[in-house]
Structures are given as C-alpha cells and as structure tokens.
Amino acid sequence: MGITVERIVLRHIRMPLVHFFETSFGRTYERDIVLVEAISEGASGWGEVTAGENPFYNEEWTGSIWPLLIDFVAPRVLNFELASPEEVYPRTAHIRGHNMTRAGLETAIWDLWARLHNQPLWKAIGGARREIPCGVSIGIQDSVPQLLGKIETELKAGYQRIKMKIKPGWDVDVIREVRSAFPSIRLMADANSAYTLKDMDHLKKLDEFHLMMIEQPLSHDDIIDHATLQKELATPICLDECIRTAHHAEQAIQMGACRIINIKLGRIGGFAEAKRLHDVCQRNCIPVWCGGMLESGVGRAHNIALSTLPNFVLPGDVSASRRYWKQDIIVPPVEVSPRGTIAITDAVGFGYDIDAAFLDMVTVRTETLQ
Numbered sequence: 001m002g003i004t005v006e007r008i009v010l011r012h013i014r015m016p017l018v019h020f021f022e023t024s025f026g027r028t029y030e031r032d033i034v035l036v037e038a039i040s041e042g043a044s045g046w047g048e049v050t051a052g053e054n055p056f057y058n059e060e061w062t063g064s065i066w067p068l069l070i071d072f073v074a075p076r077v078l079n080f081e082l083a084s085p086e087e088v089y090p091r092t093a094h095i096r097g098h099n100m101t102r103a104g105l106e107t108a109i110w111d112l113w114a115r116l117h118n119q120p121l122w123k124a125i126g127g128a129r130r131e132i133p134c135g136v137s138i139g140i141q142d143s144v145p146q147l148l149g150k151i152e153t154e155l156k157a158g159y160q161r162i163k164m165k166i167k168p169g170w171d172v173d174v175i176r177e178v179r180s181a182f183p184s185i186r187l188m189a190d191a192n193s194a195y196t197l198k199d200m201d202h203l204k205k206l207d208e209f210h211l212m213m214i215e216q217p218l219s220h221d222d223i224i225d226h227a228t229l230q231k232e233l234a235t236p237i238c239l240d241e242c243i244r245t246a247h248h249a250e251q252a253i254q255m256g257a258c259r260i261i262n263i264k265l266g267r268i269g270g271f272a273e274a275k276r277l278h279d280v281c282q283r284n285c286i287p288v289w290c291g292g293m294l295e296s297g298v299g300r301a302h303n304i305a306l307s308t309l310p311n312f313v314l315p316g317d318v319s320a321s322r323r324y325w326k327q328d329i330i331v332p333p334v335e336v337s338p339r340g341t342i343a344i345t346d347a348v349g350f351g352y353d354i355d356a357a358f359l360d361m362v363t364v365r366t367e368t369l370q
C-alpha cells in the first residue's frame, strides 16, 4: 500500500533543559525544536528536526529549518504518491546539506507509514532488539567535583557507559581525575572537532586512560586528518560530524580514519540512509551506536527504534527523558531500567503517545502546508 502525505504541520516548540549542556562549541540552556507532523488518511506521523539553536554543530539551526521545509523539502513530498518511505530520501536529495531538516520530514513519514500499517516503527525499519543498551553524554561542567558527582549519579542510575565532553583546557587532566575516581568504568570522550593535527602529541596522552573511543577530535569535514591521527593513536576514533552519508562511512573505513561510527538520524538525513550506513559498517565489522542531539520525546523515540538494528552493539547516547526535561511531550516518558537499558514496546509507530495538551503549552509557532 502506497502513501500520500496530504498535509504537513510544522511546530516550533521551546523547552528549558533541566541542566545546561556544554560542548566545545557552546552552552545550551533552552531548546528550540521544530517538529514535523505528516498527515494522511486521518493518521499522523511525527518527526523531529534535530538541529541546534545555532549553526555550530553543522550548518543547520532552528531558524534555517522553517523556510527550507516550506520552500524545498515539503513541496517535493506533499500530495505525491510514495510506494514506501524509502522514496523520501531520493526525492529531497537535490538539496545540498540540511540533512536534519530533510530527516525531520522523512522520519515523520516512516512513523506515519508504520501507523497506517498498524506496526511498531522498529519493525518497519527491520529492527530486532527488544532492549537497547544506554549510555549518557555529560557536558563540560564548571568544576571537576561537579563532573565526578554527575558521573556517580548516572552510574547509580545504571547507565552502561559515560561519555564526557572535552575541549582544550578540559581534557587530559580532567580525564585523569575521572579515571582515578572510576578506574574500571566504560568511559569515552567527545571533542566535537575542537582539535587539529597540531595537537597530536597532546591527544596521544589520552591513550593511557583506556578510553572506549575518542569521538570526532578533528575538523567536522576532515576524514583525511582523522586517518592520519588514527594511525598514531591506540584509542579508537569514533566519527560523528564527518559522516553524513553511507558513502562517507565507506571512505572513512577504507582510509582507516575510524574504528567506530556514531549514527544520528538527523545528520544522516533519516532512516533510509541510516540503514544503509548501518549496513556498510556491519559489512566492515565497524560497530555503531546511536548518537543524540538533546531531543524531545519524538526524536528520542525515533532514536530508540533505530537502535534496534543489529549492529547497534555499543551503548548509545539514548537516555531517559528526565535527564533533559521536567516534563516530556510524549507519554509515558522514556525510562531507563536499573541495568541501563530501554525496553522496546509493541505499540504502533514510534511507540509513545503525544501529550497534546502539554505540546500546545510549549508551542510558539505552527504552520500548515497542504
């Protein structure tokens, strides 16, 4: 059965984070998120655009999403009969960059497709896992004792691995203290492109801490320099920002630029390309895990579905709603078990309900396209 999207509703929501989140490129206190609702035959599918509030992670930001969706993404999909959601990615492939905006609509259509077929989304994309392993991403803190306290809280909650953000001035010395406080935990560091090859000797000092991996140490668009660095590092490199297509992954793997890849639905442009990227990594024995972008419940639920694919063998940055939000826009909120896992439900679509009343309270703008 094909699918024709009859209406698309864009919704800008604003919600404060429970705690600020700091990466090497800046601090976020409050999220401005665009949600996409795709409607057909009286059913709704939901997607989330995972861009940040400024164009510092990649070129997208909250303000770029709206005009791009209206002028270029939606017109290529609205009222067009799709044989399957796989067709959304190629229909918007003429757009350069802006994968997160494309993914916002693509993931909504996958959810809609699953709901119209009375199926859980994780089954519709070919997932199999009934429980996924979870880690946490901890931002740069104001002090080392604060960081140690946060790590302790998350370990007590059951999370299976700790990722800490690093930047020049908050790296080797801080990791040394974390390692001496927690000698045997699964630990990794994410630099969000804060270093260059000039920092090679400094980055080599990280090898003594037996990190699971270092994520995206070098430039957001430079696979070649990562290959140079990986040859000198014992610690596996995990690429995030650099990998925007399945083909980038093929090239990075071939060059030896990484040993692990983080998959984010937004960065990759949605489920269809994320599955291809997953398969490339699986064929090459490169383990993957699901990254996060401080998502609301909608994006979080999509990440959970994605993580059921078989090569998601490492704990992802997919964690409980309460770590980010006082109240989430989905019910029930995402919960994590004491052994650091999320259980996969059999409910249709992305598996959670939208809390319509609360969603209206946090909405600052909507627009309907048809």
Ligand code: OSB
Binding pocket: 023, 057, 136, 137, 190, 192, 240, 291, 292, 293, 294, 295, 317, 318, 319
């Ligand atoms: O690089 O993984 C990243 C948040 C914003 C921008 C980039 C990143 C992150 C995270 C947060 O690490 C992960 C999460 O949502 O918990």
Ligand code: MG
Binding pocket: 190, 192, 215, 216, 240, 241, 291
């Ligand atoms: Mg990252």
